[in-house]
Amino acid sequence: MTQPAYPPVPLSGPLFQTDPVELYRRIRREHGAVAPVVLDGDVPAWLVLGYRELHQVTSDPVLFSRDSELWNQWDAIPADWPLLPMIGRRQPSILYTVGERHRERAAVISDALEAIDPFALKERAERFADELIDGLCGKGACDIIAEYAMLLPVRVLASVYGFADEQGPALVTALNDMINGQEGALAGQRHLAESMFALLAAKAETPGDDVASRMVANTAGFTVEEVAQDLMVMMAAGHQPTADWIGNSLRLMLTDDRFAASLSGGRHSVGEAMNEVLWEDTPTQNVAGRWASRDTHLGGRRIGRGDLVLLGLAAANSDPHVRADSGALTGGNNAHLSFGHGEHRCPFTAQEVAETIARTGIEVLLDRLPDVDLAVAEDGLTRRPSPWLRGLTALPVTYTPTPALGALA
Known part of the structure; x- marks a missing residue:
């Protein structure tokens, strides 16, 4: 240089x-x-x-x-x-391919994501969000980052990609270990890779209405390894920034009086908070x-x-x-x-998936825990010390304990 x-x-x-x-x-x-x-x-x-x-x-x-x-x-x-x-x-992933090969590879991803039913995606996000809050709502206090934001995106993405719901928790652990550089990072990377190759093998035999099946069936001529690498990149790139988008947006809504109305039942400010975060406090x-x-x-x-x-x-x-x-x-x-620009930007379809997951996650939490409040002073919140991804290490909150949805049935 x-x-x-x-x-x-x-x-x-x-x-x-x-x-x-x-x-x-x-x-x-x-x-x-x-x-x-x-x-x-x-x-x-x-x-x-x-x-x-x-x-x-x-x-x-x-x-x-x-x-x-x-x-x-x-x-x-x-x-x-x-x-x-x-x-x-x-x-071998799409991140480092260039020229026509990159454009063809990006098209395969975009085609697979564009076929996602937006209503089904929102339903999945609501279902997993409700499931997570069912485990929190009776406690009266929780850490939104560790117990909610870092769990929701990968559960939804895994389902959309074609994994069975019961595989979700292990994928959450593997991906979060990889991202956080914990002792189990290598094991997490191995679990994700093995799971992805097994998924592609299963979808080649029995296709379904999911992203993995559509990418395997694409006739563009990409190898199983290339498809697996791209799916792993998509899951990692979709999980952590979306988790931080949820956490950063909720921090804003819990600390800025402009968004107080949304915490008393309204939803009109959620989109505004999310947009402001992308300008002022972007995860990437x-x-x-x-x-x-x-x-x-x-x-x-x-x-x-x-x-x-x-x-x-x-x-x-x-x-x-x-x-x-x-x-x-x-x-x-x-x-x-915040999503980049040019041919190597985050695909528009992926942006829409991330926005649906983040917005649904925030809205469900505010619906289920309407009096949620910050449990510490704003200046007591800490961020991860990274120049790459910006997110909270914890977001402790309190709320009135409520019964789980199943208990109300």
């Missing part, structure tokens, strides 16, 4: 946990729309903070490629580098990566061939050049970049 004549910014530290908005503001003030940063192990990269510059990068997949083989730092990357699971080499803060396929200039910086370029989604959303007159938080404005 071409070394700048000014000190790069470590992409770590407590401000990512406590005040990332101020951190991005400071970086933009000191470095402009494109800033030099260092990742774990002093690995250099560029962070794109400008809305227009990020739009430029994501609109040009030839110049700013997803081909990780282009990276000019591979010789300096140790085998145990902690970001290898995120920035891998020769990974930064994304790696793109690699420059040739020397170029971006935001007044010289980017060298093979340099790693990171997408600063949260910083771009708060870019003052586009926020001043955008009406970002009014009228459901969805010009945010």
